[in-house]
Amino acid sequence: MALNLRLFQKTSDLENKVDSFFIKLAEASVIYRLAIRNYLKEGLSEEYTTHFEKVCDIETNADTLRSEIKLAIYSEMLIPDSRGDVLGLIETADEVFSLMKKSLWAFSIEAPVIDEELVPGYRKLTNMVVKAVDELATGAQVFFQSPHLVSSYVAKINLYEKEADKLSTNLKKQIFSSKMELALKLHLREFVDQIDSIADHAEDVADRLTIYAIKRQS
Amino acid sequence: MAIDPLVLVFLSSGLFLGWALGANDAANVFGTAVGTKMVSWRTAAIICSICVLLGAVFSGAGTTETLGKLGAISALPGAFMTALSAGFSVFIMTKGGLPVSTSQAIVGAIIGWNFFSQKPTDTTILLKILSTWILCPLLAGIIAVLIVQLIKFISRRMAIHMITLDAIKRIALIVAGGLGAYALGANNIANVVGVFIPVQPFPTLELGNFNISSAQQLLLLGGLSIGLGVFTYSRKVMDTVGSQLGSLSATTALIAVISHSIVLFMFASRGLETFLLNLGLPTIPLVPVSSSQAVVGAIIGISILRGVASINWAVLGKILIGWVLAPAVAFIICFIGLFFLQNVFALRVV
Structure with a gap:
């Protein structure tokens, strides 16, 4: 009986950690959107920095959770059937945090000058990526x-x-059809790519998710 | 009231069969749990030994009675040779890579004794036993398919978290292993001591108000020999079975163990027999069946349900060959062995 209770305690802890990891992903995406919106409105502001720092904190917490989940799964010999799949999912999802952090980091270091007419394009792209x-x-x-x-x-x-992808293509076309200097155009394109790469990676994780789900149902 | 030491010598062949059964078949019920490190070997061995012993003592009478009807061996040396030849034929076949079963070899050996003693073999009982060789893996397959569907139905409606489900599977593997060991003891004890029961080698033991008959003492001794096999040699076999079953998911392995346990219990339960009789339904014969073949039947059932094309026809072929060869070899060895015991050692075998 004691063994069973201990087992269920451990699994409950692990379950909470896994759930927390993905809740943090959703949380980070919301704050990422707020940060980009804020940048598009005010440039590098105190509020932007706060949002950026929050995303960094969430990423650090998610990293800790990832390590704890990994340790628990291996040391307690849990979910032997799906261990690889779960860890693969968490590792790849962790990359989404890194991409969001990297994108915000680039904004805070490079502070791209975004023309007013490009702002709606960036906003739409960010919204779609966050979705x-x-x-x-x-x-x-x-x-x-x-x-x-x-x-x-x-x-x-x-x-x-x-x-x-469509939004990023349109935005790039808009950037390159403008009369800006080429260096600025290339700079702005880099930010479009960085934002868009988050959705690309989310799709890669989703592909894995599909396979893992099929495996679990078989 | 002292027991003749010669009785123990003659019982040794049956006890050896019990030891081999414990060493090999415990892996069918606990191999996956131990192989996947879900439960330690020590815990598995303790649960397995206790449950096997309980199954043998409390539910083992039905199958032993059926074997007794196939051939009522009347002399201890005859029973010794019958059990020895069954064990020896299993040893030879296993060396040759055929997955044979003691349950099938013992039938050939008993018929060998019948032939030697020129006593008729009850063909109705024989046909009943032969039918179980096909029925056992078939039933295990059908039960496994039903369990798979049931699990699918439940998991779709209950949305249990994968990690909680894992904990449930662990506990289920231990519970199913315990039930499987009980069923194994109940069903396969007949192979170990069945041929000795008609001989009644022990005097009835009187313990206050309780009397322990010769048959009960044999069932207990047989159960203990199976337990000894579990403790002394099953670790290696469990590790091997665990790694062989490693390609199966824990769920498939769990379903295979549960199906195996249900089937073995069905072929050993007097309660179920009475229940079916009361309903006017055909009964399931109480016959020792192969634990390994029940597991194989269950796995094949699951494979067919999942549309897996890779059913190992070679393994199936080997099982079919085993059905014919194991009893045939046991028959020959028993016949020749009885001849030697009677004519060379001047022992009464009939």
């Missing part, structure tokens, strides 16, 4: 309880990623 990450965070949590429901989340992530 993809949001769906990923929810889809990943659903994977642990109802793998048969994952496909609808993956479909949405794919849709948002395609939309993000």
